[in-house]
Amino acid sequence: MSKKRNKHTYENRLKYMKMLEAGYSPTYIHVHYGINGGLLRYLWERYQAEGSSALVKKRKSHFTVEEKLEVIADYEEKHLPLSDIMLNRGVSESAIRSWRKQYVSGGKEALLGKPLGRPRKDMGRPKKKKPEEMTELERLRYENEYLRAENALLKKVKALVEEREARLKGTGRKPSKD
Numbered sequence: 001m002s003k004k005r006n007k008h009t010y011e012n013r014l015k016y017m018k019m020l021e022a023g024y025s026p027t028y029i030h031v032h033y034g035i036n037g038g039l040l041r042y043l044w045e046r047y048q049a050e051g052s053s054a055l056v057k058k059r060k061s062h063f064t065v066e067e068k069l070e071v072i073a074d075y076e077e078k079h080l081p082l083s084d085i086m087l088n089r090g091v092s093e094s095a096i097r098s099w100r101k102q103y104v105s106g107g108k109e110a111l112l113g114k115p116l117g118r119p120r121k122d123m124g125r126p127k128k129k130k131p132e133e134m135t136e137l138e139r140l141r142y143e144n145e146y147l148r149a150e151n152a153l154l155k156k157v158k159a160l161v162e163e164r165e166a167r168l169k170g171t172g173r174k175p176s177k178d
Contacts, residue, residue: 013055017047
């Protein structure tokens with residue numbers, strides 16, 4: 001059975017900070033409210049530095065590959081604590097762990113990310129070329145296709161006219177000369 005992930009609202013985060021100020025331990029808050037210990041430490045440090053405005057969730061921001069590599073280097077080579085990196089760079093703990101995992105499995109290319117949305121399909125009618133852009137063979141094929149379509153249309157019109165005349169003959173009326 002999977003755990004339900006808690007979304008910690010601004011009000012909840014503020015409550016946690018007030019509890020820390022009142023002397024509750026981070027472990028107590030983590031156990032009873034399900035907030036990640038690293039996130040709690042990060043929020044506490046930001047709350048102490050910036051006040052309650054630090055508890056407002058930020059929108060996701062885009063990081064370049066170079067920035068991601070710098071964050072990974074800070075963590076792996078300089079051995080900086082995650083909370084320091086999170087504060088200085090404005091990156092979440094889960095993002096750092098995800099980038100590190102991608103980098104280990106696929107290198108720098110894996111950090112590029114995937115393009116958003118569904119990939120395009122080559123469906124539909126191909127773009128028409130102007131006659132000047134076509135080779136002689138393409139122009140002849142296009143003309144041949146055009147003449148076939150025109151011929152099929154004329155046959156269809158002829159069949160419809162004959163059907164109409166036969167229907168009118170059956171009722172005793174004369175067909176119009178149009």
